[in-house]
Amino acid sequence: MEKLKLYNTLHRKKEEFKPIEPEKVKLYTCGLTVYDYAHIGNLRTYIFEDVLKRTLQYNNYDILHVMNITDIGHLTSDADEGQDKMVLSAKKEHKSVWKIAEHYTKAFEKDLKNLNILFPDYHVKATEEIEAMIDLIKRIEDNGYTYQSRGNVYFDISKCEDYGKLANLDLDNLQAGARIEVDNAKKNPHDFVLWFTKSKFDDQEMKWDSPWGKGYPGWHIECAAISTKYLGDHFDIHCGGIDHIPVHHTNEIAQAEAATGEKWVNYWLHGEFLIFKHHKMSKSRNEFLTLETLKEKDYSPLVYRYFCLGAHYRKKLNFSYESLDSARESLKRIRDKIVHIEDNLDTSFGDAQYIKKLKGDFISQINNDLNMPGALAVMWEVLKTDKIGNKEKYDLLMDFDKVLGLRLEDSRRIIKQKKQEKVNTDLVEKLIKEREEAREKKNWSKADEIREKLDNLGVEVRDGAKGTEWRIK
């Protein structure tokens, strides 16, 4: 069997995956900051991580998966400048920050469910792990990597031997403050805050006691503390969006390795952006689409999932409604074919060699750094081939869907549900019956008239040997 290879950002190349413990994978994925709805660009990353997790499962690994929820407000910079997104959102909506966090956490979890994303074993709120963060900061402090300045505790990157190794940062030539002013309380512009006691927001609701005074944690400490608490000082895979490489993940590594004195994570995987109108989709750009927006436009979450599977996770993906239409059409055909296969499961033939080849092709695609476009091509070959029977097709497709996560086993139910949502099925059935009667009498003009009527309802009529079937267009 083709071995699983993953692109490790740490070494900028594909590497064979070898877990720390045999058969077990400890996986950490950065979660969402819950001050607003997740947009479909955010969700692309969670789909990629889900595919990773499913591929690991397909390779027979047991997975321990942890994801955080950033429900603490964070300033837009360590310099205590800019706006706290949580606070801002709370003010805008006239709610407490706690309520804001709760609302958007629920919405996010609903999105994950709709996208058929497997839930993490632990979905951890940052606000419930303050103690773990304080403990980690203490360890970092004990090892001499911190200093205090103007009330805040800073991480001193000059104490790190290899700060920036993940991102290949060239600190001498990085223009810190190219876009914002540098916090002059810092010794080095790239130092970052571990614990704040000062905030320009007097009404900051979220504050906790700490050895350094009442305040709140810096952003990067959260993931480092939560991941090491649940997965240990050394674990297998850490994922996130590509934007996290230079700052967030770089700082997480600095903190964790300063605390433990040993190598932290073996494999770093990063998902590329979703591009919308020539730019990455972003909240600040103020034109972002949510899963709900897509649903309103009649694109189901699984259509979006299929759309994302159409591109490799390390490549930018251009979003357009034209492409989404294409994904919707493809998924509709897949489901129709599966229903057809289910209805004719009695055919069973095909040589074992060919079946083995199909399965082998699929594995070599997913195990080649999660090449999902390639995996989909194999799925289409199964759907279309006449070299194997329906029984064999069905088994292969359901097996592949463990990784694809398109809920193919539910095809029939999804089609039925769509019918019930869109039209009055009793009325449609009645019209279909009338039309069949008209057709028997060869009253074509009446039959066509009814077909026209159904067409206007959004119903597509299919006359076949076994009678007339119908689908929502």
Add this chain to the structure above:
RNA sequence: GGCGACAUAGCCAAGUGGCUAAGGCGGGGGUCUGCAAAAUCCCUAUUCCCCGGUUCGAAUCCGGGUGUCGCCUCCA
């Protein structure tokens, strides 16, 4: 200014040194059908942004252009 990506058909998108450049959508044609739809079959890139180079051989490697994007504030 520094760093990092990317450029493959009408659209989306695999492939990264060697059989006919995957697959999906769209389009064209045939079969089927009362006519349609669906299904099915066939066709739809002599060529991979441009110019050089390496090589028996390059979309794939190297150099130089051009263009687009991302990061260096928070961000998936």
